[in-house]
Each structure stands twice: as structure tokens, then as C-alpha cells.
Amino acid sequence: MLELSNVNISYGSINAVHNVSMQVKDGEIVSLIGANGAGKTTILHTITGLKKATSGTISYNGVDLQKTEASKIVTHGIAHVPEGRHIFPDMTVAENLEMGAYCRKRKREEIQDAITEVFERFPRLKERKKQLAGTLSGGEQQMLAVGRALMSKPKILLMDEPSMGLSPLLVKEIFSIVKEVHKQGITVLLVEQNAKMALAIADRAYVLETGRIAMSGDAKDLLKDEKVKQAYLGL
Ligand SMILES: Nc1ncnc2c1ncn2[C@@H]1O[C@H](COP(=O)(O)OP(=O)(O)OP(=O)(O)O)[C@@H](O)[C@H]1O
């Protein structure tokens, strides 16, 4: 289980995240929804060690992530699909995937097996394995970002706005990929502004408003909640 307790995160004197407590249990899809600037990315960066919390605790299966070096966090089974994808544009699709395995110091054959698995899941990436990643379409780049995260064989996948900038059809495709990944046993923490889709596929969700958890609960209940409907679903 991933657990945040009373986490505060600041940028200089500005407190961006206030007393956030949340949990993601093994096997769940949990969505964290909220508007621009609510603090969603900040929370993910703090889980993955890119940023330090000013107070509170973050643990994954009993391991204190605040005391774990950022480069070691992936070895505990946590993978991050960053906001804006951050693929390496001048490397090929295959090279980008290899980078995803790099931190875990795998053997050559293990990396090859992992690449084969990603290509089975994303045939479109296989067709383009020698193509420079910067020339992929937005949707293909998102698939590559997910594929690269899967290369580390994670137990939990943290995804930061995977639907951003994609057409409605591709958004559907990306969400079905999330479901597929989850079906194969990977826990998912999904950060999204697309609240409708994020709530539709999640078991539970947290609503973040200016750095505070404003609401949380069963995703299906939140989808029906009048306040959520007005603020996040445009209904
Ligand atoms: N490096 C930084 N230095 C100073 N302030 C920052 C920094 N990064 C983020 N912030 C501030 O922290 C707050 C939360 O930002 P964050 O990026 O976590 O929001 P978000 O919920 O991911 O938003 P979006 O949906 O637009 O991606 C914002 O007010 C933002 O301006």
C-alpha cells in the first residue's frame, strides 16, 4: 500500500500542498482529480522523490520513501509516467524503452523480454521501433511513456494527466490502456483533470482543491455528487 499521512509540500515560502493524507491499496485504481495548480503534480513528484515534503510521511509497503533516494524508488516497484510524457525525442522508440529499464540494472535478456512485452501490448510502437520518438504523434508518445514506465516492471504506476492534449478518441484509447495495465495486476494512481473519465475508471478518488483534499470516496459516488458535477464535470 502507498500511504501519505499529513503531507505538506512547499516551494520556498509557499505551501502548495496542505496536510494531505491518502492511500492507494494494492490492486486499486485511485484517481486524484483537481484543477490547474491544485498540487497534483507536486504530490506525484514528492512520492517519486523528485521533491521533498516539508512534513508528513510517505510510505510504500512499509518503506519510508522520504528517506529513500529518488533513483532507488523505482527499485521498490514504483514507476512514474510524467506530465507531458518527457520522452527522449532524439532517441528511437526502442532506445526510449531501454531507458526505462536502465535504473533497475537488468540483464540484457531481461530488457529484451520486457521490450517484447511492451511491443505485444502496443503493436503501434513495435511498428515504429526505429522511429525517432520526437516524430511520434501525441497519442503514440503517451503510449511510449507508459511503455517506458512498464519496462521497470512496476507494482504501482503513477500517471500524471495521460489524457492531456489528446483527441477524445485517443483519450478513450489511453484510458483503456490504463484499465488493461490494471487488469494485469498493476496498481494505478491516476492524476487527471479529465474528472469524468478518471472517476469512471477508478475504484476510489480524491478531489484536490488548492492543495487540500476537499473530498474523497468511492469514485462512483463522487461521479454522482452534485458538488463534483458542478465543479469538475461541467454539468
Ligand atoms: N517549481 C516550482 N516552484 C514554485 N512553485 C511551483 C513549482 N511547481 C509548482 N509550483 C506551484 O505549486 C502549485 C501546484 O502546482 P502543480 O504543478 O502541482 O499543480 P497541478 O495540480 O499538477 O496542476 P496542472 O493540472 O496544471 O498540472 C501551483 O500553484 C504552482 O504554481
Ligand SMILES: [Mg+2]
Ligand atoms: Mg500537473
